[in-house]
Amino acid sequence: MERNPYTLVFGREPLQVIPRASMVTQVVETFCAEPPSQQVFLITGVRGSGKTVLMTEVSKHLDTYDEWVVVELNPERDMLRSLAANLSSRNSLAKLFQSAKINLSLFGFGLEVTGSVPISDIEVALDRMLASLRSHGKKLLVTVDEAASTPAMREFASAFQILVRKDLPIFLLMTGLFDNIRKLQDEKTLTFLYRAPRLDMRPLNIGTIAGNYRKNLGLDGDEALRLAKMTKGYPFAFQVFGYFVWQSGSLGERAIDECKQYLDDYAYEKIWSELSEGDKAVASAIAQAPSSRVRDVREVAQMSTNQFNPYRDRLVKKGVVDGSTYGHVSFALPLFDRYVMEHS
Ligand SMILES: Nc1ncnc2c1ncn2[C@@H]1O[C@H](COP(=O)(O)OP(=O)(O)O)[C@@H](O)[C@H]1O
Ligand SMILES: [Mg+2]
CATH class of the missing domain: 3.40.50.300 (P-loop containing nucleotide triphosphate hydrolases)
Incomplete structure (x- = not known):
């Protein structure tokens, strides 16, 4: 069997690199x-x-x-x-x-x-x-x-x-x-x-990821782009998604489940454990809120703007939350909302 071009380990020089x-x-x-x-x-x-x-x-x-x-x-x-x-x-x-x-x-x-x-x-x-x-x-x-x-x-x-x-x-x-x-x-x-x-560290370029997936995974343009968007440009997810889709030969349910579990075990568990109780409360409000609008998230968290902002800023600086759209907050990490739901 051909060797999987993607890697699951935190190597220094992965075979597939999206240039920075x-x-x-x-x-x-x-x-x-x-x-x-x-x-x-x-x-x-x-x-x-x-x-x-x-x-x-x-x-x-x-x-x-x-x-x-x-x-x-x-x-x-x-x-x-x-x-x-x-x-x-x-x-x-x-x-x-x-x-x-x-x-x-x-x-x-x-x-x-x-x-x-x-x-x-x-x-x-x-x-x-x-x-x-x-x-x-x-x-x-x-x-x-x-x-x-x-x-x-x-x-x-x-x-x-x-x-x-x-x-x-x-x-x-x-x-x-x-x-x-x-x-x-x-x-x-x-x-x-x-x-x-x-x-x-900013997310990797989604278009470049899609091109990489199309070339290595034999996906058509739409599928490659869909998978690239699923990674949110998070480098570890780029490798993990690539690895399991290559392994299973298609972009199916099973491959996605394997990705989820791998992200949880090798990244999210550790990231979650390093958040403070306040950070976790805000993260779980982001996961539960009916929309990504700050107003909705604050309502779930039951926080005033002044209480909420320092947490949001910290989560953004840590790279867990994307605050780049004014008035909105969402997770910068793929499938992290599901992890948070399962752990809070
Ligand atoms: N520019 C990149 N292109 C493709 N994969 C990358 C890139 N940067 C990192 N990765 C992959 O993401 C994972 C985490 O990278 P690493 O540099 O170890 O992260 P960190 O040091 O921030 O924890 C590794 O599997 C690595 O191969
Ligand atoms: Mg490192």
Whole structure:
């Protein structure tokens, strides 16, 4: 049997990709500008909205240029140390550091340098390493997937801020759930993050999805478009719908049921569990209301405009609710209304 072109796992580079060209270009062009207008971007969005895939696309793109060095760091570890270790483990860079007489022997990174005092502070070490990269026209991109306000992350961000202030060529691309990124931005010592540009994950293009389905699933134009609309442009659903329809060979009831269950088990359960009680109450009012009009939803929720608005705004920022049509609210995630009905 031929291999299913769609994937059910949260892979970094799915076989079928609906391009996010303008977002990739925005980050790449901003980082590559001389001088760069920004050295950090924050990617936020709900689980399954394609943050990791986008981050990977940008990294891969920059990695194809000689002058860029790309390092991914784990926000649960000592990030400064991991970064220094990673850089000095690359042969071509280790040579630069050695010729700049950067003595890292105290860190156990194994760089032999004679005739200079060993550096004992990791921030000093990174400062020297970046200065050496800069003098060779190189730039460093650090990526962090699923960032949260962990002690390691705060320590790293604070050091990053100082390196940027010294005009060193270090760039940061982070992904995270809206709440986690917001908490990090709210840290008093990390004000630069507050001003950092945020890329909120938008739905994928429905027309492009329809074209993809027509090509891979053998659906006619109308069916492909109907299926594409059912995904609401939610990337995880694009893969899941594609996968099960490909599997069953047609756009039938059974395939749709399998999709529902898969979305529930691998995305919605987690998304739902991370909502506050108030968010859940508003979500269930959206699911139950006779129309998507805010007035109808508020009536079901029994909330005044002032009570309702903060919840709506938060659900929109989290990527759960679509508030783009004035006076209306609906779910941004396909079949989520049914999930909410079943769980509230
Ligand atoms: N641009 C895209 N085109 C097609 N599929 C995508 C795209 N972005 C993400 N996906 C798919 O959606 C799912 C979730 O993507 P991922 O980047 O892991 O989301 P997140 O990191 O926001 O939770 C994965 O199965 C991935 O293959
Ligand atoms: Mg991810």
